[in-house]
Amino acid sequence: MSLQVVISISLASSLTYALDYAKIPQGFQVWGKDLSGLSLAEGYDQLEKEIPYEVSYKDESYPxxxxxxKQNLSEWLNLKLRPDSKFWWDNALTYLKRMGVQQLSPDRLDQKEVMPQLESIAKQINQKGQAANIQMKNGKFTVQAGSPSITVDVPKSWECLNQSEGSKTVPLVVNVQNLAPNESDLRKIKDKLGDYTTYFNPDQEERTNNVRLAAKALNGQLIAPNGEFSFNQVVGKRARETGYLPAYTFVDQKVVLDDGGGICQDSSTLYHTALQSHLQILERNTHSLPVTYVPKGEDATVAYGLLDFRFRNTSQNYLYLDVRTGPNWLRIRIYGLADKEHPVLAEPEGYPIRPADDGSIELK
Structure with missing residues (x-):
């Protein structure tokens, strides 16, 4: 916001100015600087020192x-102070007319000149952030650190420049935001909370393709504390364009061919893993007919846009889904940070018989 010119004026000072216009009259202030008694050139020099000439971020300066x-300032001073008549009385009246009323000081900088420069500098500094990442390889987690999002606030930087009060170098207003999850969050993921395996017939090639494709979409998913997981949102629409094939599935107590048939095995396996992990189930629907890969009534059917499987991460840290397929099996494990409500999983006995950790198949 521009500072106001503080003008203490009297008839005597106007006469003095008119008779000796080489000197700036008493009481003439701009940007808090008293220019009384200075020549026009000296007054300009004083104010020119108040104009910032560069911005900075960290250790880097940008001229x-x-x-x-500068041209605007010179023209403004000439308009306010330089007489335009050879008669002293005309100049006295002009001075009274120009200076007798409180007026706004000029901006320190020309906005049309400086704003494009700030926008160009911002492009050099702005940085798209990246959250930390975690992957499981050979049974061990590897964590990759992220980077912050950096954004120059151009309008606020302009305001700071125009209110710089004599600073030649003005720091840019920069917003730095660390993205979630951070490295510390991910390094806490170490405890196995759930582990469930189901089996399929690999001779049913279309169905097997669909099971593996959905497993690939699920693998590596992170769920934030109190975050909601949606199977349909993560796996997406099951269509031939995305690689899903027609396979048999249950609809209204009938067996029909449908794109993506078979992926309910993925959602049902995940459902049992979430139960083992003591997570809050938000939505689960059962098939119209019994399935073979989980006990009767313990399945979780899905239909894009109609039926979903959803649960909430009620633990205190991020959860990680480790999803693998083998020659005839699908295994899903949930890892996180164990607590009283979400203890480390005790090795389950009986159904299902878990496969060896090796032999998993990556879908290309």
């Missing part, structure tokens, strides 16, 4: 072109 800004 500004301020040619038009």
């Amino acid at each position: 500004l072109t301020i040619t038009q800004s």
